[in-house]
Amino acid sequence: MDTFVSRTRKGPIDWATDEQREPGRNKIEEKCNQDIIKNTVKEEEDDYFTGFLEPIPWQKIEAEGLDCDYALLFPKQEADKLYTQLEEEVVYLTGDKTKIQVFGKVYSVPRKLATYGDTGLTYTYSGLSHQASPWTPTLRYIRDAVTKATGHAFNFVLINRYKDGHDHMGEHRDDERELDPLCPIASVSLGAPRDFVFRHQEARRKQHRRQINPVKLELAHGSLLLMNSPTNTHWYHSLPVRKRVITPRINLTFRRILQDGKK
């Protein structure tokens, strides 16, 4: 099962080292070589059902103020199936709900959005409130798998669909008031693997005292990234444009929203 770290290209990019991701993994990386290594969920599915009964091999990703855990939650065959089902089930927002205003101009967000969750929950995104649609069977299944793997219960999921590498998300923090600050955000990826970048808040201006390197990783098909407190208070994250990516990725970020936490 040594198939977690992947790297789709080389270059000047300062990816998280293997030691950061998982001490002692260097040998595997050498074996994989640096080129287009797909990630690598096992193809054989003999332990398809036992997967959830055994503890998931997590990789710890740490930097100062950053605390994440990464794992392959779904084997390829199952991830494929979930992806297909979501493509059939999920209904994305349309019209004005996909528009955002920045510096007086209105833009369509460069991706598709959907919100699902417990009855009555709303999620405020860039000034707009969205009512959560009721859980679909597939979303409920994924939610329960995430809960089993993490021990955390979630009442809401924000779905972002990136149709190809031109769809992206700019740097931001998930710092909405309505989020339970102590509950991690669980990010499930299905479809095309995409690069994901964390940057420390103090590294966002030219003039900063200390240099704090960004932390970069690739989110694989079927993977789960847990962003633990206090990651979201110190680190911004983004999903940068990757022009070579031509297939879609669906990202599900499970959250716990506090009913009373509104402004």
Add this chain to the structure above:
DNA sequence: ATACGGCCACACAG
């Protein structure tokens, strides 16, 4: 949670 342009660096192909 935007886009865009400027500047720079790198990878690749011819």
Add this chain to the structure above:
DNA sequence: GCTGTGTGGCCGTA
């Protein structure tokens, strides 16, 4: 080696 093209990091501006 060179040069052009494409990509991407990073920043500033609106």
